[in-house]
Amino acid sequence: MTTHIIRTEGAKLTVYLEGPEWEGAPSATLGDFSCETPEAGREVLRRAIEHIRDAGGDRVIGPMSGDTWHSYRVVSESDGSAAFLMEPTHKPHEAELFRAAGFSVISKYFSARVALAQTAQASPAASEAFEIEAWDGRNPEALFRQVYALSVEAFSRNAFYKPISESDFLAMYMPVVPMLKRELIFFARRPDGSLAGFLFGIPNYAEGPNPSAAILKTYASLERGAGRHLASHFHKSALQLGFETAIHALIHDDNQSAERSVAEGATVFRRYELLGLRLDG
Template sequence: MSELTLIKTHPGELSFPLFEAVLENVYEADSLRLKQTESVNQSFLVECWIVMRNDVPLARLAIYNNPQLRFQEQQAGCIGNYECENDPETARFILQKAFERLKELEISYVIGPMNGSTWDNYRFSTHHNAAPFLLEPHHHLYYNDQFIENGFEVISNYTSSFDTSLPHDLPELLERERYFSALGVVIRSIDLTRFDKELESLYPFILAAFQTNFLYTPIDWESFRDKYREALKIIDPDFVLIAEDAHKQPIGFVFAYQNLYCTTEKQLVIKTIARSYDKQWSGLGHVIANQVIRNAGQHGFSALIHAFMIRQATSTEISRNFSGEVYKNYALYGRSL
């Protein structure tokens, strides 16, 4: 077999198109992956790597060093934007060299796949038993094996749940909704006519609401704003709701959108549910979820997808309370260096 060679590059350099060209060589021409976009997180990027054989790019990854990312009290680096041909030798070549590079950076633990932080793409699907949904990254399942064969272990499991009953307005939820309303809480749609102002108000709230999440690291305002601006084309205000207290301060948020991949029925993907950790707002996440499900029923939706929930997280509890059944699984990997 021909010798493997390594090219190091960055976005904007003359060799960077080879990083993108890997996709065309490891996926079939009609693959969903070729229709999806995935950015390189330049905030934490060290280098992008490409593996070549006979001048053909057959594997790639990006090495990230997020100084605030820690796992079990260790500084953790990331391997993300991973793509590789179905060949153990190629995978071993690029991954082992990445481990060496991370050790040069005095990083003792590596997490993958993760594009620098949990604000960006991370996790591998562990099966393709169900149709993909919008914003769910698509990739070869053998990537899981390539990681495991190179010393990675699962450090966290995630699920997506599917629900066709759309249960809502249970008596206890309506009672809790009335309770919050009496305290001056208002649940409203996001205002797209003042979108950036809405984001400015949400930014500190969401950072505070997410700070106890597994592997959380903060994101700067500009990156936060840009991520939601990118999502603007799929936002329907009926499914992006903000809960505000009597002082008009955000205390809850839900982000949901239509699964445009599905053409046989209207499916709503619930991606984010967050609430203030103040004990007086206990149950608010369920109330906001109830309202978005109510809205979905009124707009002719027949199914819900509760997306990317870490097992045993609050969002998993919310999905279970609304009759979601797990139908997809994902894994995040890590290993010591």
């Protein structure tokens, strides 16, 4: 991926010229953004946009470190609580700097929390289309190879999707293996043994070595209802492990899982935005 790091006094960001498609056209993305002052932020954004324009680009997405497999989104609203593990974090003025540079919202997301004593009580009706099984804790590389294969299929229709190689995917996720808790990772399997869905949960180690919250980080399914069953098993297992709260992390506002999170009584504590700029407009 072609990248260009721009540093000014008090600010930096990375320009990724080969980002995902937006509105059917290729885009560049701006990621790894930080600034000490609004003035420094405005200047580094100006230089980045100029670099993209000089390279022939006419669509810019940010904040996004190249694609949706990596860090993206900016915090737009918060209750002030501490960031959870692997959550994007930005200073309050950074979203305003993007807007001042001409960016507008192109996608919205949220994170919510729910008491496990509340949500772990419900159980969806059994399905003949699949069964849920917990990860056995063995061969983590095989685990992530399965997660990669299903993710590519399940997420390929999502907005801003861009393919990633299996080797790059493994390089991202294998370092987190020491933090995994097998009781928070589940598969949905069809009667023939093929994978119908997965759920990847992890303790919120941002709280310290003995966190009270478990994060429902990512799940995907190819069978109707599998996501609900996976979430139910995650909530019940997290409660049995002694966790008090589940964090439903980084959900797209229009995703079916957003409706499910609301139905389970979760309370939104953070909102995020992805921003876009058309240079031909």
